[in-house]
Amino acid sequence: MNVNQIVNxxxxxxxxxxxxxxxxxxxxxxxxxxxxxxxxxRRAKKGKKTANQAQRSMRMFRRFF
Numbered sequence: 001m002n003v004n005q006i007v008n009x010x011x012x013x014x015x016x017x018x019x020x021x022x023x024x025x026x027x028x029x030x031x032x033x034x035x036x037x038x039x040x041x042r043r044a045k046k047g048k049k050t051a052n053q054a055q056r057s058m059r060m061f062r063r064f065f
Contacts, residue, residue, distance in 0.1 A: 011031050012062070014020075016058075016062065019058060020055055023047060023051045023054050023055055023058075026047075026051070027047040027050065027051030028046075
């Protein structure tokens, strides 16, 4: 492996972690389940489900590029 390939590999891993962290932070829901109303809980659960789908889509995208 040359230096360029190693740098690209490291950058891919860093970007992957950063993107996943951002998705998780946005879909966090905003607090403990005890503090949320039933409507907020439902929206938080839906947001986490959407975040998981986005992460799966990103994994598929990374496989192609």
